[in-house]
Amino acid sequence: MALALQTFATVNDANAALKAAGTRYLGGGTLVVRAANEGDVSVSGLIRSTEPSLSTIAVAGGKVRIGASVTMAAIARHPDLGALAKAARAVGGPAIRNMATVGGNLFAPAPYGDFAVALLALDATVSTDDGETPIETFLASRDGSRAIVTSVGFTLPPQGGFRFLKVSRVKPKGISVLSIAAVLKQSPDGTVASARIALGCMADRPVRAGAAERALLGRTLTADGIAPALAAASDGTSPITDPIASAWYRNEVLPVHLGRLLLA
Amino acid sequence: MELRKSYFADVRKDDLHEIGQPRPRSDSPGHVTGKTAFFADRNFPGMLHLKMVRSPHHHARIRSIDTSEAEKHPGVVRVLTAKDVPHNVNTILILIQIGPEDETVLADGKVRWKGEAVVAVLAETERAAQEAAAKVKVDYEVLPAVFDMEEALKPGAPLVNEYHGQNYYLYDSGECRKVRFGDVEAGFAGADHILEQSYQSSPIEHAPTETTGCVVTPEGNDRFTCYTNTQAMFFTLDNTSIILQMPGSKLHFVGGTVGGGFGGKVDVIVEPIAILGAKLTGRPVCFIYSREEEMQISSPRAAEKVVIKDGVMKDGRIVARKVTGYTDAGAYSRHSPYGAQKGAGHYPGPYTIPNVWIDTYCVYTNRTPSSAMRGFGVTIGDFALEVQMDKLARLIGMDPLEFRFINAYRDGDMKAHRQPTEGAALIECMQEASRAANWPVAEKFMAMSSYVKGV
Amino acid sequence: MAKVPVQFTLNGSEKAEFVDSGTTLLHALRDKIGDTSPKGGCHQGTCGACSVIIDGELRLSCLTLAETCDGAVISTTSGLSDSGVLHPLQRAFLDTFATQCGFCTPGMIMAAKVLLDHTPNPSRDEVVEALSGNICRCTGYEPIIQAVLTAARSNSQNAA
Amino acid sequence: MAIRRGRGVAAINYPTGMNLGGDPTQALVHSTPTGNFMVTLSSVDLGQGMKQIMAQICAETIGVPTDRVVVDTADTDTGPHCMGTFASRGTHRAGNAVIQAAREARQVMLEVAAEELEVNASDLETDGQGNILVKGAPQKSISIFDVALSAHFKRGRSISGRGMFLIPRSYPEKETGAMKPSTCYAHACTVAEVEVDDETGEVTVLTVKNVFEIGRALNPKMVEQQLVGGSWMGISHALYETTEPYYPNRDHGGTDFNQYLMPGPGDLAETEIIVLERPSADGPYGAKGPGEMCANPQIPAVANAVFDAVGVRIDTLPITPERILRALKAQAAN
Structure with a gap:
């Protein structure tokens, strides 16, 4: 079977077409077209939708909704999403960012998927025609997911409340040794009131650093204050081993980089 | 860049018109306009695409190959197996009498590394070739594999390559190439300190931006034109002639514009099978490595292990050096026996040492065959030698740069392989480095010269 | 095999071609149109040798399907010099x-x-x-x- | 967290040409009717600039400007044999073959000019601008354009030459290893300065100062290209590259430019290149092969600098953050 692309005006019709065997959804092409180029003959049909809502960014009242086809470049240059620009720019080089989409990033296996790490820290919801799913649930079950992701939504953190760090061997474009995103709220006395920390490359997909989050509550962002969180940073993780780094290395340097991010 | 003309000015006339001038490159205008024609920029009507079915195992016996489903696949024009290759067992250095022939063009009865070519599929489109390749059924009996050079050299290790009969290349000097100069044991006996250290590298890819490949077109007069990015035109033509048992006069190779080589395009791998495909189908054929193939299938720089034992005096003189080098050839020779031998000629480095013992081994393991790469036979040795030099200097409490001056070779010094040194310039390079890096050394070293012995 | 019509502007000229569905822009440019200035270095999106400009944005032609470029304005290096004068x-x-x-x-x-x-x-x-x-x-x-x-x-x- | 700084030095030599010789290259040179010169070879240009350098060598030898020379190479129907472009041999071997061919062509050219000028060929010289002059009487001259026209249409001469360069093969003596691996050696010394993050093992190469002795810089800008690119590759080999990151384990080999690590444009060391020229006795205009050796000294220099910075020896390439971190932890445990 030769490869064939079908384009649909609505997500609904595209979803119907995706029920056929051998089909995959075409977002930016950075995952699917690459697989086809490399001889993955399991995919014979590519499906895409040109529904305009997939390509829009809506920001209102602190709520953000990003269409699944929105590219990393569009996020990085959006005036209201400055806080996320660093995470969007963490993906690939300039050409990849003009192609790679938010929807696609949710499916990118580690060490890819840096923006999904940010979305996990932001406690985003993932929308399909079937409704909304918390991102954590979505990521856990993504391998079996067939419904087209239409958008992601989240609440913009207050100024300075979002932190992001990507560690790579090659600069400025290398893929991740690990990536860390954190949404922190601090009480007036400076202690941490709430924390969501997401990690990339510490599993085959983005994961929460739950133990570190809990250990931060009520603590100040000082070397002593964060020490228990750093000690617990890799609890429950299973870092990947790949050509970039071993699980051992990722495990060893996670607390170092998390510490630097928290003290920055 | 700065040219320091003050060095060696007395042995050099600078009276030339064209030499020494920074003339613009004649090929650059083609590059910046995208007009330069690389081999893959040739496209012929009816061109077939060749895709290779590769071994998923590191070491296995092939019980059977079934290509019937692949042959029926839409768009497939021809499927090639070992029996289609006229002279299927070859080694590239046979042209300069370095044998034995030890590598199959398409696997015959056995695979010896993961990724080895087993079946070639020729189809109208890349996609059809990929789909058909997935339908080729190969029944393998997996065999024990060996990846570690020391394990491979032990008795009872799995035999990687039957054409050699043992897991090392047999030189006329025996299991290794040897250099013997002076009396190394006497040197160690008289040394103030002895330091033995082991160094290791892992394989490296050339990673040219243009992958290895060729485009072949039958000319209709029983000749075949092969557009290729080989680094060696006749080397490739002549080996192709042997493999295909075809007179060289039937072959026309066109190349010379290569998107990066670094030694990776000296092997003769893609051309013979593509020309065979063109001959058997009467159609143009292109065979271009995917990036994945370039990374894991094309020969890397060999992994090497280098063990260096040095005897050194408190005053900084190295009096004895014993080097044992191991080159991981992977499953086949390609250029590795030559590379290991080149190492023997390179040690003990640019230093004058009275007692030297060198053994270099070319070892077979079940990994991607390694071959030439920029600095072949020397690069990893230099890493080992120069880290060793740093360790020796610190061992005797001497500045590492001054330590090198003490041992640097000069014109007339006898090298371990019994050639007198000519044209030395190590000392002057170190003097200039001392200045450039603001790394001062004693005046007596700055006064040294490569020209004559003695300070 | 299904052929799809594609029309776009390449370096100021209108191009119209029928391509196999699923053909990458890189193949369409090189094999159909004959503009070999974009190079296929990896077909993975990791080397950038195939970079072209589509509607003002840098894109990788190896990962872009030709049929998604219908109506686009595409620039390649071969179209950069103006009447033989280098850019x-x-x-x-x-x-x-x-x-x-x-x-x-x-x-x-x-x-x-x-x-x-x-x-x-x-x-x-x-x-x-x-x-x-x-x-x-x-x-x-x-x-x-x-x-x-x-x-x-x-x-x-x-x-x- | 501590960023610790260190520096290291390494000095090397490198043999030019195929080890033990026996690697021939041939060249043909002929003039066109209007006095342009065609060099015919089968040598390959990998990007190092073979075509340009052979044109400059031919031009120098004939005595014409480089833009009067065209190089036709790497077509086996037209070009005579070349062993190939590898082992730093291209410039050295092909350059010598081109010189020999160009000398022979030049001799014919001077003989034709001598007939036209009615003098002895040995009394003639070229001005490098396309003219042939009588030594000591430069007003008596003829253009190479006119000489070529005369040779082709009047005198029935072929202004052409054949060139061949072969270092005879050396066979190592079995017991002692006595052999002649090469006839000329390039040299280098590199000082590298690094920073090492002692909590992560990450290395930043701050500067490399490279001194290269290459016999003769035939085209200094092109030499610079090779040396700068080679220096980058040396750093890359030292710290980044491998197809088998867990060698001898075969798993996790990279398959793309994301997984196969090389320094990106944001990782560049400040690079200084200094070139010395000690012409080699058998090199074309003294040139040696710089193509390979320029990527070698950075590797041990960086390794030694890492030790200088953090006090651990990494004797396995590449020197990854992981290897450094493991060594630092072992050091701390002792």
Whole structure:
């Protein structure tokens, strides 16, 4: 079977077409077209939708909704999403960012998927025609997911409340040794009131650093204050081993980089 | 860049018109306009695409190959197996009498590394070739594999390559190439300190931006034109002639514009099978490595292990050096026996040492065959030698740069392989480095010269 | 095999072709239209040799399906010189000896052109960022960075 | 967290040409009717600039400007044999073959000019601008354009030459290893300065100062290209590259430019290149092969600098953050 692309005006019709065997959804092409180029003959049909809502960014009242086809470049240059620009720019080089989409990033296996790490820290919801799913649930079950992701939504953190760090061997474009995103709220006395920390490359997909989050509550962002969180940073993780780094290395340097991010 | 003309000015006339001038490159205008024609920029009507079915195992016996489903696949024009290759067992250095022939063009009865070519599929489109390749059924009996050079050299290790009969290349000097100069044991006996250290590298890819490949077109007069990015035109033509048992006069190779080589395009791998495909189908054929193939299938720089034992005096003189080098050839020779031998000629480095013992081994393991790469036979040795030099200097409490001056070779010094040194310039390079890096050394070293012995 | 019509503007000329569905823009440009200036270095999106400009944005033609470019305006390096007069970037690549094997050059020039189109006087860091998706194995990048900075300077001098 | 700084030095030599010789290259040179010169070879240009350098060598030898020379190479129907472009041999071997061919062509050219000028060929010289002059009487001259026209249309001469360069093969003596691996050696010394993050093992190469002795810089800008690119590759080999990151384990080999690590444009060391020229006795205009050796000294220099910075020896390439971190932890445990 030769490869064939079908384009649909609505997500609904595209979803119907995706029920056929051998089909995959075409977002930016950075995952699917690459697989086809490399001889993955399991995919014979590519499906895409040109529904305009997939390509829009809506920001209102602190709520953000990003269409699944929105590219990393569009996020990085959006005036209201400055806080996320660093995470969007963490993906690939300039050409990849003009192609790679938010929807696609949710499916990118580690060490890819840096923006999904940010979305996990932001406690985003993932929308399909079937409704909304918390991102954590979505990521856990993504391998079996067939419904087209239409958008992601989240609440913009207050100024300075979002932190992001990507560690790579090659600069400025290398893929991740690990990536860390954190949404922190601090009480007036400076202690941490709430924390969501997401990690990339510490599993085959983005994961929460739950133990570190809990250990931060009520603590100040000082070397002593964060020490228990750093000690617990890799609890429950299973870092990947790949050509970039071993699980051992990722495990060893996670607390170092998390510490630097928290003290920055 | 700065040219320091003050060095060696007395042995050099600078009276030339064209030499020494920074003339613009004649090929650059083609590059910046995208007009330069690389081999893959040739496209012929009816061109077939060749895709290779590769071994998923590191070491296995092939019980059977079934290509019937692949042959029926839409768009497939021809499927090639070992029996289609006229002279299927070859080694590239046979042209300069370095044998034995030890590598199959398409696997015959056995695979010896993961990724080895087993079946070639020729189809109208890349996609059809990929789909058909997935339908080729190969029944393998997996065999024990060996990846570690020391394990491979032990008795009872799995035999990687039957054409050699043992897991090392047999030189006329025996299991290794040897250099013997002076009396190394006497040197160690008289040394103030002895330091033995082991160094290791892992394989490296050339990673040219243009992958290895060729485009072949039958000319209709029983000749075949092969557009290729080989680094060696006749080397490739002549080996192709042997493999295909075809007179060289039937072959026309066109190349010379290569998107990066670094030694990776000296092997003769893609051309013979593509020309065979063109001959058997009467159609143009292109065979271009995917990036994945370039990374894991094309020969890397060999992994090497280098063990260096040095005897050194408190005053900084190295009096004895014993080097044992191991080159991981992977499953086949390609250029590795030559590379290991080149190492023997390179040690003990640019230093004058009275007692030297060198053994270099070319070892077979079940990994991607390694071959030439920029600095072949020397690069990893230099890493080992120069880290060793740093360790020796610190061992005797001497500045590492001054330590090198003490041992640097000069014109007339006898090298371990019994050639007198000519044209030395190590000392002057170190003097200039001392200045450039603001790394001062004693005046007596700055006064040294490569020209004559003695300070 | 299903053929799909595709029409786009390539370097100022209208092109109309029938391609197999699923054909990448890189193949359509090279094999159908005959513009071989974009190079296939990896077909994975990891080397940048196939970089082209689509509707003002840098894109990888190896990962872009031709049929998604219907109606697009596409630029490649082969269309950069105007009546034989080299573009300042091309001139600068020559003058700074920024080409060696030349295989990455067309993609590098496209990446640099997009940068200078939007940022006429880039900083070194901006140049580094702009070239970061393009692999060069020969030069060590420095001559290419210098070429882009040189082109930017010559542009601003011409504008002044 | 501590960023610790260190520096290291390494000095090397490198043999030019195929080890033990026996690697021939041939060249043909002929003039066109209007006095342009065609060099015919089968040598390959990998991007190092073979075509340009052979044109400059031919031009120098004939005595014409480089733009009067065209190089036709790497077509086996037209070009005579070349062993190939590898082992730093291209410039050295092909350059010598081109010189020999160009000398022979030049001799014919001077003989034709001598007939036209009615003098002895040995009394003639070229001005490098395309003219042939009588030594000591430069007003008596003829252009190479006119000489070529005369040779082709009047005198029935072929202004052409054949060139061949072969270092005879050396066979190592079995017991002692006595052999002649090469006839000329290039040299280098590199000082590298690094920073090492002692909590992560990450290395930043701040500067490399490279001194290269290459016999003769035939085209200094092109030499610079090779040396700068080679220096980058040396750093890359030291710290980044491998197809088998867990060698001898075969798993996790990279398959793309994201997984196969090389320094990006944001990782560049400040690079200084200084070139010395001690012409080699058998090199074309003294040139040696710089193509390979320029990527070698950075590797041990960086390794030694890492030790200088953090006090651990990494004797396995590449020197990854992981290897450094493991060594630092072992050091701390002792």
